[in-house]
Amino acid sequence: MAPEHPEVQVSPIFPVTDLPRALAHYAALGWSVSAHDDGYGFAAWAGVELHLVVTEGHDPLRTAAAAYLHVPDADALAQRWAGVPRTTTPVDTDYGLREGAHVDPDGNLLRFGSPLPSAR
Numbered sequence: 001m002a003p004e005h006p007e008v009q010v011s012p013i014f015p016v017t018d019l020p021r022a023l024a025h026y027a028a029l030g031w032s033v034s035a036h037d038d039g040y041g042f043a044a045w046a047g048v049e050l051h052l053v054v055t056e057g058h059d060p061l062r063t064a065a066a067a068y069l070h071v072p073d074a075d076a077l078a079q080r081w082a083g084v085p086r087t088t089t090p091v092d093t094d095y096g097l098r099e100g101a102h103v104d105p106d107g108n109l110l111r112f113g114s115p116l117p118s119a120r
Helices: 019-028 074-081
Strands: 013-016 032-037 040-045 048-054 066-070 097-103 109-115
Touching: 013 019, 019 032, 019 040, 019 048, 048 066, 074 097, 074 109
Parallel strands: 013 048, 066 109
Antiparallel strands: 032 040, 040 048, 097 109
């Protein structure tokens, strides 16, 4: 029997105030980036695709978005992103994950985590 939804994917939509800045930021993280037009772009990495949309009146304290990335090694990802400001060092959680975070210039949050070795 075939799976009910064999090709379901998700692409979070992140509001931004300056598309060229947002694209440059995600490129610095190692993502592939492209612009659809002056107000809409894409950032892709490891099977994840973010849609970046210029949003009138975006307030990072009220209208930012977030996505959680389940990764094989949170420490390796944090090291990879260490040269880009606003990336935190992962910490062990009491729920069996090692988690870190990154906040882009528009206040959008990328949380990332991997299972602790004892939880694998």
